[in-house]
Amino acid sequence: MSAAAPTWTAERPIVELHDVHKSFGTVEVLRGVSFSMMKGEVICVIGPSGSGKSTLIRCINALVPINRGSIRVEGQEVNDPALDKLALRRKVGMVFQQYNLFPHKTALQNIMMAPLHVLKQDRREVEERARLLIRKVRLDGKEDSYPGELSGGQQQRVAIARSLAMRPQVMLFDEVTAALDPETVKEVLNTIRELAEEGMTCILVTHEMGFAREIAGHIYFTDRGVIVEHGPPAEFFASPKDERTRQFLSQIL
Amino acid sequence: MNAVAEFFRNLYEATGLNFTVFYDPYDRDRYLRGVWTTIYLSVVSIGLSIVIGGVGAWLQGSPVALLRRLVNGFVVVFRNTPPLVQIFFFYFGLGTLLPASFDASGLRQPLLNNVQWAIISLSLFAGAFNVEIFRSGIEAVPRTTVEAAEALGYTRLGAYLFIVLPLALRVCLPSLNNNLVNLLKTTTLAYAIAVPETLYAMKQIWSESQNVPEMMSVLLATYIALVGLLVWIMHRWERALAIPGYGR
Numbered sequence: 001m002s003a004a005a006p007t008w009t010a011e012r013p014i015v016e017l018h019d020v021h022k023s024f025g026t027v028e029v030l031r032g033v034s035f036s037m038m039k040g041e042v043i044c045v046i047g048p049s050g051s052g053k054s055t056l057i058r059c060i061n062a063l064v065p066i067n068r069g070s071i072r073v074e075g076q077e078v079n080d081p082a083l084d085k086l087a088l089r090r091k092v093g094m095v096f097q098q099y100n101l102f103p104h105k106t107a108l109q110n111i112m113m114a115p116l117h118v119l120k121q122d123r124r125e126v127e128e129r130a131r132l133l134i135r136k137v138r139l140d141g142k143e144d145s146y147p148g149e150l151s152g153g154q155q156q157r158v159a160i161a162r163s164l165a166m167r168p169q170v171m172l173f174d175e176v177t178a179a180l181d182p183e184t185v186k187e188v189l190n191t192i193r194e195l196a197e198e199g200m201t202c203i204l205v206t207h208e209m210g211f212a213r214e215i216a217g218h219i220y221f222t223d224r225g226v227i228v229e230h231g232p233p234a235e236f237f238a239s240p241k242d243e244r245t246r247q248f249l250s251q252i253l
Numbered sequence: 254m255n256a257v258a259e260f261f262r263n264l265y266e267a268t269g270l271n272f273t274v275f276y277d278p279y280d281r282d283r284y285l286r287g288v289w290t291t292i293y294l295s296v297v298s299i300g301l302s303i304v305i306g307g308v309g310a311w312l313q314g315s316p317v318a319l320l321r322r323l324v325n326g327f328v329v330v331f332r333n334t335p336p337l338v339q340i341f342f343f344y345f346g347l348g349t350l351l352p353a354s355f356d357a358s359g360l361r362q363p364l365l366n367n368v369q370w371a372i373i374s375l376s377l378f379a380g381a382f383n384v385e386i387f388r389s390g391i392e393a394v395p396r397t398t399v400e401a402a403e404a405l406g407y408t409r410l411g412a413y414l415f416i417v418l419p420l421a422l423r424v425c426l427p428s429l430n431n432n433l434v435n436l437l438k439t440t441t442l443a444y445a446i447a448v449p450e451t452l453y454a455m456k457q458i459w460s461e462s463q464n465v466p467e468m469m470s471v472l473l474a475t476y477i478a479l480v481g482l483l484v485w486i487m488h489r490w491e492r493a494l495a496i497p498g499y500g501r
Contacts, residue, residue, distance in 0.1 A: 061404055063400060063403060063404060085406070086406045086408075089403075089404060089405065089406040090406055093404075094401075094404040096397060096400070096401060096404075098397055100395075100397045100398050100400065100401035101401075102398065102401075102402075102416055102420075103398075103420065103496055103498075103499045104419050104420055104423070104494075104496050104499070113405075113415065114405035114406060114407065117407065117411055117415055118405060118406040118407055118411065119406075145497075146496055146497045146498050146499065147498070147499070148496060148497060148498020148499040149497055149498040150498075159401075162405070163404075163405070166405060166406065
């Protein structure tokens with residue numbers, strides 16, 4: 001619906017934030033965040049708790065409305081009262097810390113629901129795609145299991161498949177391994193790594209520094225609602241410039 | 254059937270216990286029609302009250318303040334007034350205000366008859382409670398689950414129909430169960446506007462045959478059986494909706 005939408009081409013940033021401000025009541029959570037990324041890039045947002053990381057990525061698919069600034073996804077302005085949220089959310093998939101699967105539906109049904117209900121696609125075609133996705137996240141044989149019968153890592157992989165079933169252009173990962181047992185973290189990270197290698201544009205909020213270093217093309221460090229420092233991982237982890245970054249990394253590494 | 258009739262006729266002759274509904278075809282017919290009317294009233298009112306509850310609870314979550322206030326007003330009015338008064342209000346109050354036609358002999362033919370008014374009144378009465386019951390279930394659905402639906406592009410209505418309501422229903426089934434049992438028993442109030450349900454039929458039978466204690470025990474047994482059937486169906490439903498690995 002945005003005037004810029006039809007003219008977007010892959011030479012321009014796929015996600016573009018400019019001076020984004022967000023307050024909850026009197027608490028300023030985001031105080032002017034700007035960045036941009038190209039299609040196929042993978043970025044990681046790290047930072048202490050309460051620094052606004054989760055809010056930041058929730059703004060990108062309009063789960064959280066912003067107070068000021070601009071967010072564009074494929075040229076479409078998200079901070080627009082006339083925003084077509086469905087069109088935006090088709091482009092931007094999201095995976096949550098708590099998986100948030102629909103507990104009354106099987107793994108396969110979880111993956112099929114949105115394409116059937118939201119996109120009104122053909123059931124046979126959707127089911128075929130869902131079965132491929134189940135295989136892709138290595139959960140063959142778990143099609144008919146309910147979320148309550150799956151481990152955390154398995155649920156999270158179903159959640160990733162559910163999001164991919166909408167064929168998004170960008171994937172948002174909100175601390176997706178934070179609630180998992182250490183043994184199951186790896187299986188979820190492997191799934192994300194494969195996605196990144198296939199060229200999916202990914203924004204990850206994460207505490208997994210090793211994974212961030214390995215997978216991200218660019219790291220953003222946020223603290224108190226602003227991006228304090230950013231750079232390619234090699235540079236960012238080897239020689240952080242800002243005092244706050246150094247302090248954070250020394251505590252966590 | 255004949256053996257049963259024979260037994261009760263002998264019982265009457267031997268002991269004076271007069272169960273006319275089991276041997277007299279006329280009384281039996283009245284009784285069975287009464288039971289059938291009770292079932293009809295109950296099934297239709299249960300269905301409508303669940304729809305009212307589901308729609309009302311949906312409107313309660315509306316971003317439009319006026320709609321929310323209207324639903325809350327409806328709940329207050331129908332929960333805070335006696336159901337018998339509500340039935341009288343509809344039948345004698347609203348019923349006479351609505352346009353009516355007159356038949357060939359000049360008798361007033363109201364737009365809605367007493368059975369229809371009873372259904373409307375009972376559905377609204379139980380529906381008001383169902384709104385609150387569904388709301389308690391909806392509040393138990395984690396906000397994050399709704400957020401996941403929104404992130405997948407579901408509209409508010411889509412998320413409600415496919416995710417929130419099915420989950421809320423599982424939480425609130427025990428209280429819904431209670432309310433529907435009450436609704437079934439409340440159908441006896443339709444007696445007051447001469448709907449020929451079980452109580453009304455029994456009243457006619459015992460006035461004519463002078464067998465109040467006998468008919469009273471049949472009446473109570475009938476309701477025990479009807480409510481038992483309803484509870485059995487509700488428990489089957491509860492079991493059918495149980496999710497493996499979720500809840501208990």
